[in-house]
Every structure is written in C-alpha cells, then in structure tokens.
Amino acid sequence: MGITVKDVLQLPVMKSAKVHVGQESVETNYVEWISVIETPVENFVRKNEFVLSTGVGCGDDPNCLETYVKDVMQSGASALAFATGRHIFKIPDRIQQLAFDENFIIIEIPWDVRFGDILQDVLIEISKEKEVEQRHAEGIRQELINCVLNGKGLQEIMTILYQHSRIPVAISDHNKIVRANYDFDQKMIDVLNGVTEGDYELIPAEDTPFRDHPLYHYIEEYKIGVQYCYQLTILSNHKKQGYLLFQPKGDEELTWPVLNILEHALTACALYFVKEDAIEMTEIRLRDHFLLDLAKNDINLDKQMLSKAQLLGYDLTLPYICLVGSIRFKKKVDNLIGSTDHKVQSSSMHSRNYYIQKEVTHAGEVLKRRTMATFEDGEVIVYLEADSHPYVETSNQFLDLIERRLNELLAGINISWGISFHKRGILSFHQSYDEAVTALNIGKQQHEEGNRTFFSDTRMNRLLMALSHEKEIESIVKDTLQPLIEYDQKRQTDLIQTFIVYNKYNSNVSQTARALTLHRQSLLHRLRNIEQLTGLSLLNADDLFLLELSVRLWMLKKVEE
Template identity: 60%
Template sequence: MGLTAADIVALPILKSAQVKAGGDLLDKKQIEWISVIEMPVENFVRENEFVLTTGLGCHGDPQLLEQFVKDVIQSGASALGFATGRYVFDIPDDILKIAGDHDFIIIDIPWEVRFGDIMQMVLEEINEDKKSERQRTEEIRQELINDVLQNKGLQEIAEALYKHIRIPVVITDYTRLIRASKNVGNNILLKFKNNEKKTAAPEESSNVTYMEHPLYPHIEEYEVGGEKWYQILIATNHRKQGFLWFKLEKEESLTWFVMNVLEHALTACALYFLKENAIEMTEIKLKDNFILQLAKQQHADQQHLNSKAELLGYDLSLTYICIAGEIRLKEETSLVPKLKKDNPPTSSLQSLNYYIQKEITNAGKLIGRKTMATFDEGEVIVYLETDHHLHTETANQFLDTIERRLNELLTEVELTWGIAASKNANGGFYESYQEAKTALEIGKQQAGTGERTFFKDTRINRMLMAISGEEAIRNIVKDTIQPLIDYDRKRQTDLIHTFMTYNKYKGNVSQTARALNLHRQSLLYRLRNIESLTQLSLVNSDDIFLLELSIRLWTLRKIE
C-alpha cells in the first residue's frame, strides 16, 4: 500500500523521462511528497520525497553537483529528477555510480517537461493515494471495533492486524502475560513468557524520525531473543492495561498507514480490556452482593438461593464454616501511604482487599477447599468448605496459610478472626455468620487483635452477655468495680488487669509478679489497694468470684 516511484514514473507526464539509476528500486521506494530544489539542500528535503532540480545552483561545477546529489541522498529522499538540456546536459557517470552505491533513483527528465505539470499530477496521485489509505484505515478501524463488540477476543484482533499490515504481533496484559499472538515463533513466545527482554542499545535504536504521527513518540524498542521488537502501551483512562508488540522486517515499513492501523488496534485492545474489566467487576460485585446476602439476610426460599449460587459458580450443598475477620493497620504504619503512591486516595482499603482476597483464594486451593469470600467496610467474610468433624482443624489450617503469606506481604496488617460452624441442612449461612461475628467481638474484647476465637469456645462469655442486660446485674457490677475504674483512670494504673492476672495464676504471688514484670512487694501493694477499694477479700472465694464476674461483665459490655 502507498504510492511508489514506479507509480510516479508511469504517469503520462513522465512518458519521455528515463530512469538512469535505481530502476530495480522503483517498486520499493515510497513517494510521500514532491518538491523542487536547487543548492543548498540543508534540511529542506524530507524522507520519501521525490525531488526535482535543474542543477542551476551548481553553476556547471561537477564537484558541486556531486555534493548536491549526496546531500539529497543523505536527506532520505526516494528519487531525484534532473531536468536535462540547459544547466545539466548529461547526468555524469560519477553521479550515477553514487546513486547505485546508495540504492537511490535518478530520473532524466527532458527540459521541455514543465515542473509545474509534474508537481500537479504527482500531488493529485499522492492525495488520491492518501484518500484511499484513509478510507482503508477507517474500514480497518470499524472491523477491529466490531470484533470487540461481537465478543471476539484479542486473538482475533492480532489476526486482523497481521492480515492488514503483515507484521508479527504479540498482545500481553500489563503483567506481561501473553494474551494473543500471530506469526510469532514458539521460541520468541517463550522469551516473552519469561519476560526475557532488554532495552535496545542506543546505537541499535530506530532512526525513523520522519514519522509525523502522534503514536510514534510512544513506541519503545526492545531486544527479544536477538530480534528487535517494538512495544506500545495499551491504556484506558490513565490505567495501564497491557502492551502491543510488533516486529518490522525493516524500519521503512513503519509508514503512515501502518501507524494508523496500529493506533486503531490499540483502541480495539483498550476497548476489549475495558469490556473484560467491566465483566469481571460485574461478576465480582454480583458475587460480593450474593455472599453479603447469605451472611446478613435470612432466606426462606432455599431453592432460589441454590439456583442463584449455581449461576455464580458456588455450590451451597457443601458444608461450610463461616469466618469473620477484621482488618486493622498497626499503629504508625507506613502501609497506607505506600498503597496510595500510585492509586487514588480511596484505594488503600481496596488494595488490602485485593491482597487478602488473593490469599484467601490461594489458601483454599492449597488445602483443597472451596471458598466464598467478600468484604464489607473493613470486615472479611469467608465461607470455607469443611467436613462435619474437622471444623477446627480446617479453619486453623486455612488461617495459618493466609497469615503466613500476609505476614510476608503486609507486615503492617493485623487480622482478628471469629469462626463458627454451619447450623443446619439448608446451610445456615445467616446463623453461622451471626455466630462468627459474635465470636469476633468477644475475641477482640478478651484476647485483643490478631487472635482467633471459635464460637464454640465462647459459651461462658455468651452467658455473661445474656445476663448483663439485667438492671440489677448492672448495678451490682457498677458498685463492685467502679472504685477500681475510677482509681485506674485517675492514677493511670491497671488494677483490673492486675487482679485478672492474679486470679489466672490462682493467687500465686510469685507467678503473677513475673507475668506482670513487677516486684513482689509492688504486687502486694496493688492487691491491698484492690481489697481496700472494693471492700472485698482476695482470700474469700465468694468475693473473688464476684469481682471476677463483675470484671468479665464490664469487659463484655463496658458497663459503668
């Protein structure tokens, strides 16, 4: 495609002209413009230009004429036409030899043929050729876009690209995963797969500076398997989606037509990635909404629920445990700024979710269990397939796998977990989530962050929570521990923690002092303070039970 020197020579206006040098190049040399020039050449001639001259500026000086021809060749012009008969009667053999050495075309044009007529006819041909190219590129653009709209993939885009411009093509996503290729050897594809590429050396870089196309500055050159490949970024809305790679047999192949076809291919690829992302995001959103409904809404129509789950790729007939997790960033963490570096301000939690979701999926595959997971305002909800008798083992194996990986990737993150088993034959997803959520809240109150709490291990705490709402109980709790609360708040001490540790070690002063990192006498002083403030004796089992019960109730409900 494109106008060649052969097309120009075949014009009626040049019927009497003779090709003196480069006759075998007529079909290969592109003609994109025509001009008339005398000495000096300087930068007035561009590449792929058909230059006309009378030789007037050389004043009959053979050496000057020779230099003039060299300058025209150096400029990248495709052909030089001499008007012979007045200033140049015969084109010197030295000039023809220079042209032969440089694969350059020289045409002898009789003086009688007017340059104006030549230019008019050549420009008409150039304009017609450009019009034809523009029409063809528009047809190609429509073909590529239709491929995407008709649910064809990147492979069809690569094949259409090769069909029209006949150059090898590779399309990858932004992670360098090969998504499509055409006319590329397996050895080169393997190099792409392993990301074995290096930036082309400066001396090997392209010198095709004539290309006045907006896409040209964005082309990067690499060496892949000893071959020079060109890369163009595929982007949508400032988001990097992938790369379009192509290889040229020769740099001259990067014509205006090829550049426009590549540009349209980029648009088609970007549209495909947008469509793919939209489908993926829609699927993720549908799955998220479905799992949230499972967890937070009671469902009567189990058959409808099973049908919806099947459409999303879930099997609700399996036995699942529910795991509720809370994402927390450790104090003075640098994670949020790190995640925000290349993302919008709202993306930090989304980035966390991405890594955690990825590890949930990987952990499920590693232990051979199906998972259903979603996120809701900093909370992770996971339904994990299990066997009826292996709830605890499966949950611990699963969470061990996740935490081991997350501790390597996101050291600034803490996850606290609450775990509950499935409740009935219909799945009991709502009930198990409520229990997992309760276990999570109790675990945060009792054990703090970064721990796991199983609902089956919270019976005493749940019983305490059930009775803590009674007004009489609340009053007893308040009367019992309010002096300790006020003292700790005023003196910045922790008598409540001191008592619970003392009670944990069954009144052993030495073990308690070591656990609290206190001197024995300091501990005894604190214990006397506790007795004085509460009017209870720490050697009386009923008083100890009352104080422990009050502290547990206060810890669960923060009763004051």
C-alpha cells in the same frame, strides 16, 4: 503502500521524460512526496521524495554537481529528475556512473516541461493514494472496534492485526503475561510468561525509519535474550492495562500504513481491557452484595436463590465454615491509611482488600476447597468449604496459609477472627455469620490482636453475656466494681487489669508481678487496695468468685457497647 516512480513516469506530463539510470527500480521505489531542491541539499530532502532540479549553480562545476547528487542519494530520495537545456545540457557520464553504482534513479526532463505542472499532477496522485490508504485504515479501525463491541476476544484482535500487517503480534497484560498472539516467537512468549528462564529489558527505539510517525515516541524496543521486538503500552484512563508486542523482520516493514494499523489496534486493545475491567467490577459488586445479603439476612434458600448463586459461581449446597475477620493495622500503618486524603485512603483500602481476597483464593486452591469472601467496613467475611475433618483444624490450616503470606505483603496487618460451623454448615449462612460475629466480639475482650476465637469454645462467655442482661445481676456487678472503676479513673491506675492477671496466675504473687513488670511490694499494695475498695477478701473463695464474675460480666458489657 503509495505510488511508485513508475506511476509518476506514466503521468501525461512526464511522457517526454527519459530514465537514464535505475530503470529496474522504478517499480519498487515509492514516492511519498515531490519537491524542487537545488544545491545545497542539507536536510531539505526526506526519504522517498521525488526530487526535481535544474542543476542551477552546478552546470559549470562537475564536482559541485557530483556532491549535489551524492547528497540527494544519501537523503533516501526515491529519484532525481534534471531539467536539461539551460544550466545542464547533458547529464555527465560520471553522474550516471555514480547513480548506477548506487542503483539510484536519474531521470532527464526537457526544459520546456514546467515543474509546476509536474508538482500538481504528482501531488494529486499522492493525495488520491492517501485517501485510499485512509479509507483502508478506517475500515480496519472499524473492524477492530466492532470485534470488541461484538464480544470477541484478544485473539481475534491479533488475527485481524496480523491479516492486515503480516507482522507477528502478541498482547500481554499489565503483569507481562501474554494473553494472545499470532505467529509471535514462542520462545519469547515462554520467557515473558516465566515458563522458561531468560532475561529481558527495554531499550530506546533509536535509528528507526519511522521517526516522523506520531506513534514513534511511544514505541519501545524489547530485547529478550538475543532477540528483539517492539512494544507499545496500552493505556486507558491513565492506567496501564497491558502491552502490544510486534516483531517485524526488519524496520522497513513498519511503514506509515502499518503503524496506523498498530495505532488502531492499540485503541481496540484499550477498549477491550476497559470492557473487561467493567465486567469484572460488575461481577465483583454482584458477588459482594449477594454474600453480604446471604450473611446478614435470614434468607429463604429456595431454588431461585440457589440458581442465582450458581450463576455467580457459588455452590450453596455444600457445608461451609464461616470466618469473620476484623482488620487492624499497627499505628504507623493506620496513620498512613487513615490519611486525610480520601483518594489515598480509598486506594489503600482497595489494595488491602485485593491482597486479602487474593490470599483467600490461593489458600482455598492449596487446600482444594471452595471459598466465598466479601468485605464491609474493615470486616472480611469468608465461607470456607468443610468436610469430615474437625472444623477447628481446617480453619487453622486455612488461616495459617493466609496470614503467613499476608504478613509479607502487608506489613503491620492484624486480623482477629471469629469462627463458626453452625449445624454442620448446611444452608445456615446467616446463623453461622451471627455465631462467628459473637465469637469475634468475645475474642476482642482479650485485648489481643490477631487472635482466633471459635464459637464452640465460647459457651461460658455466652452464658455470662446472657446473665449480664439481668437487671439484678447488673446491679450487683456495678456495686462490686464501681469503687475500682472510679479509683482507676481518678488515680490513673489499673486495678481491674491487675486483678485479671492475678486471677489468671491462680493468685501466684511472683508470677503476677513478673507478668505486670511490678515489684512484689507494689503488687501487694495494689491487691490490698482492691480488697479495701470492694470489701472483699482475695483469700475467700466466694469473694474471689464474685469479683471474677463481676469483672468478666463488666468486660463483656464493654465489648457489646
């Protein structure tokens, strides 16, 4: 805490000094500095300063001397020592009474004692004490750092901090959720954690006795209900990691040594959060690589692979539904995320993936099912635990939960899904992924954003895809549709889309015209063009089947390309 006035009086150079007033305070008043100050005092004296004076300029003026003493007392000095024998021969009774009323220490020193000798000896003692404090603070700093390096947690940091400061302390993360505390007011913690309702706000830390400490500018005062505490922000790499909260009984507890300890604790907390982030990022990368490998490669799921999965928190022996999503945004959002600024693009993608991962986890918890998820190039891969319920019902329920919340968090997001449940989902991760991707690609030919395509519903499309690779069939499709394709490209029309809609509404001209927002005569003109260019009749069942088959094979081919 520093040396006291009593320690100063016990120095050999002060053996002839006499305490006139304040004898009971010499053991409790600390001395942080010593100086020679004459009138006027102004702002030259600081708190806990031992003041030496000859009384020059005030010896013949009692009022001036009284004003001088009042100014010294109001500055927060620890004691005032007068050298008597030249300007002041005796400390006036009114000065002694003034000091007595304020419980202030007044000391008399013989004129022949040199101020320079007093200054030198006191500064040596202050320096020794400072060295002791620094060694003590360095020991605490090392103890806190070792606590983190040895794998201890935030609660251990709080315990060390409390043991050396005796001030209730707590640590909250960047979401203001309290992670650890020691003797901190539980009611305040409950408000911060949202357990109980209550208002809290930050207010400037003003009129505090620690304004001259470097940490002062970073301290904020926290008001929670009618209670107060202080807060320091934990930063690392310019990123806000959390907050260090401390609740002294009074500001007088926040001495320089205590503030130094808080500063070291701040460093230890920042190091802990950096370490925690690094571990978390490593785990995320390991999980991502594992799941991508599991999905995209036909791996032998032996005991070693199952054990590795278990270490990452996965149980591969359960049945899983595979859901593959293609992420798209509306044009405005695409432009924002596709910015030329790589940092903005990377940040946006990271944020998007974070929210999707969070909602996947949340939906799994709501349905009480395990989930495994990863991302790659705008694609999200999710494995969802299955049970005896139909996989279509389970998948829809799961995706409904995700998309309802995502639409509130990420405006303009659309995810098209391909879904598969291969061979009851047991140890068939690669096969399920391939089937889900196939379903996704087939669903894309519908040109609808946010659709869900189940592999079990794609048998006709898969049959057509197989047929589309036959050379003779490929030639028939080309001969049938080439005139329409060339006409659409040359005239900027859409005859193929017109036929698709016409066929969807079972050749009903009125319904087709409404769907395409065309006049009936304009639609009939388009249909006649289709017949003329292809040489097929839309009234002939065989011709209609040939045209429909050709269009569907052509669209599947486009999706594959």
